[in-house]
Amino acid sequence: MESVKTPSLEGLEEAKNKFKQDYNKNPSDELVKIISEVGEDNSDLDYGHEKIAIQHNDTTIETNL
Amino acid sequence: MGKVLPFSDLEQYLQSFKSKVDGCIVDSQFLIAILYELHTFHEDATILFNTLAKYEVPIFATVTTRSEFLDIQRKIIITEALMGMLGSASPWKLTKNVEKMLRKHKFWIDQQAAKDEMPILTDIRIKECKETFFPKNQSGKSGWLEICNYYLKDKLLNSWSLLETKAGINYLDMKDPNIEKYFPEGVNWSEMYKISERTCLGTSDAMIINMLNSSILPFAVSADYDMAFSIITQEKSKTLFTPDILFKNKIKKLNI
Numbered sequence: 001m002e003s004v005k006t007p008s009l010e011g012l013e014e015a016k017n018k019f020k021q022d023y024n025k026n027p028s029d030e031l032v033k034i035i036s037e038v039g040e041d042n043s044d045l046d047y048g049h050e051k052i053a054i055q056h057n058d059t060t061i062e063t064n065l
Numbered sequence: 066m067g068k069v070l071p072f073s074d075l076e077q078y079l080q081s082f083k084s085k086v087d088g089c090i091v092d093s094q095f096l097i098a099i100l101y102e103l104h105t106f107h108e109d110a111t112i113l114f115n116t117l118a119k120y121e122v123p124i125f126a127t128v129t130t131r132s133e134f135l136d137i138q139r140k141i142i143i144t145e146a147l148m149g150m151l152g153s154a155s156p157w158k159l160t161k162n163v164e165k166m167l168r169k170h171k172f173w174i175d176q177q178a179a180k181d182e183m184p185i186l187t188d189i190r191i192k193e194c195k196e197t198f199f200p201k202n203q204s205g206k207s208g209w210l211e212i213c214n215y216y217l218k219d220k221l222l223n224s225w226s227l228l229e230t231k232a233g234i235n236y237l238d239m240k241d242p243n244i245e246k247y248f249p250e251g252v253n254w255s256e257m258y259k260i261s262e263r264t265c266l267g268t269s270d271a272m273i274i275n276m277l278n279s280s281i282l283p284f285a286v287s288a289d290y291d292m293a294f295s296i297i298t299q300e301k302s303k304t305l306f307t308p309d310i311l312f313k314n315k316i317k318k319l320n321i
Contacts, residue, residue, distance in 0.1 A: 004088070004235055007118035011231030012099060012111075018227055019100050019138075022220050023145035027156060034211050035150070036158035037202030 067296035068304045069319070071312035072113045078284070078304070079120045087247070088123035088235070089306075090277050092270070092287040093133035096126065096228060101141060105181050106288050109308045113286065118233075125235045125247075126228075127276050129269045134228075135221050140185045146216045147186070147194055148174060166197045237276065252279040266295045277303055290315055 027035075070078060079086060098110035117124060126134070150157040151167055159167070170190050178184040186194070198208035228234040238244065239252070252275065260278075261271035270292050277285045284304040287293065293316050296305040307316055 004123045005229075005233035006121040006123055007114055008231065008233040009115060009118050011227075011233055012114060014231045015224070015227035016100055016102075019224055020102075022216075022224070023142050024149075025146075025216060028215065031211055031215050032156050032158060034202055034204065034206050035163070035198070035208050036160070037204070038160065038163065038198050038200055038208035 067299045067301060069293045069297045069312065069316050070304060070306055071309040072109050072306055073309050075113060075116050075306055076120075078306075079116070079122065082283075086120065086122045086283060088125050088282050089117070090125050090127060090237075090273060090280070090282055090285040091130065091234075092273060092285070092289060092292065093130045093137060094288045095286045096130065096134045096234065097137050097141075098288065099232075100224075100228075103178075103184060105183070106308045109310075110288075113306065123235055124233065125237050125282065127237050127273055128239070129272045131225060131236060133269060135225060137183075137185070138221055138224050139217065140188075140191065142216055142220055143191060143194075143212075144174070144185045146212060163197055166194065170194070247280050247282065249281065250279065252276060260295060260299075264291070264295045264298060266291050270295070274299075274303075294319065 094104075094106070095110055095113075098104040098106040099114050101107065104110070114124075147167060148171055149155065150159060151164070151171055170186060170193075173190070174184045174186070195209050198212060201207055229236060237247070245251075254275070256278065257268065257271045257275040260266060260274050261268050266274070270287075270289060273285065273287075274292065274295055278299075278301045284306060285292075285296075286306045288308050288311060290311065293305055293307050293311070296303060297316070297319050
């Protein structure tokens with residue numbers, strides 16, 4: 001509180017422009033690629049791992065690891 | 066008695082002081098409104114900011130204001146990022162589930178904008194998006210973590226920092242030894258409960274009013290009806306400035 005600032009119009013404009021850049025940011029190709037692969041039903045995804053069977057009580061559950 | 070005035074009366078109010086005004090306290094909506102062009106009160110808040118700059122009136126933000134500002138900022142950035150995925154010229158390739166979910170939220174966002182409400186997703190809606198984007202994809206990456214990393218990383222800290230260092234907003238740090246100048250008798254936190262209980266005011270807003278009442282600062286700025294109601298019905302002599310449209314439609318009739 002030693003030096004109290006007063007409002008700056010130029011500074012506000014700078015902050016506004018920076019904020020606008022933040023929320024108007026174009027996505028990277030890599031992010032577009034990642035998002036193109038998410039959101040579908042998990043059970044349809046093949047992670048490329050072997051399926052194993054787990055015996056649990058009387059039920060056999062097939063799962064991906 | 067407290068008093069509530071429209072933004073358009075600020076200049077006349079400031080001229081009534083014989084010396085420079087010590088400053089004012091603002092709420093988070095005001096800070097968002099001056100930064101975000103889609104905010105309902107963007108234009109009014111910008112004019113008010115210009116008047117405060119013209120009369121060199123320092124603007125102070127409390128810890129509550131900062132916390133709420135960062136929360137709204139987070140929601141704006143993620144809303145813009147998610148809704149931007151639906152643009153016609155958008156480079157995004159969305160799966161059916163993601164697109165369906167985003168369109169549902171876009172419909173709600175458009176309704177909010179039509180009602181002059183803030184067009185930003187609520188935390189419940191963001192949580193729904195988070196769940197839809199979360200499953201790991203073939204490359205083993207989580208879509209939601211990647212979105213947050215790309216759009217939000219460092220943004221909140223930077224935006225607050227810009228307000229302080231560029232726009233000239235002062236943070237009221239109660240640990241600062243020089244704060245006594247503004248709070249000569251300190252801040253009695255128990256008063257906050259009384260302020261909240263008196264008009265059923267949210268505790269965040271009650272904290273802001275308690276800070277205002279405890280300080281030497283003569284007025285505050287807020288676009289919140291509840292804050293205005295609390296100030297106008299309190300015995301302490303403080304003033305609150307509120308957007309003209311809010312004053313005209315809802316506050317004027319409360320002024321006794």
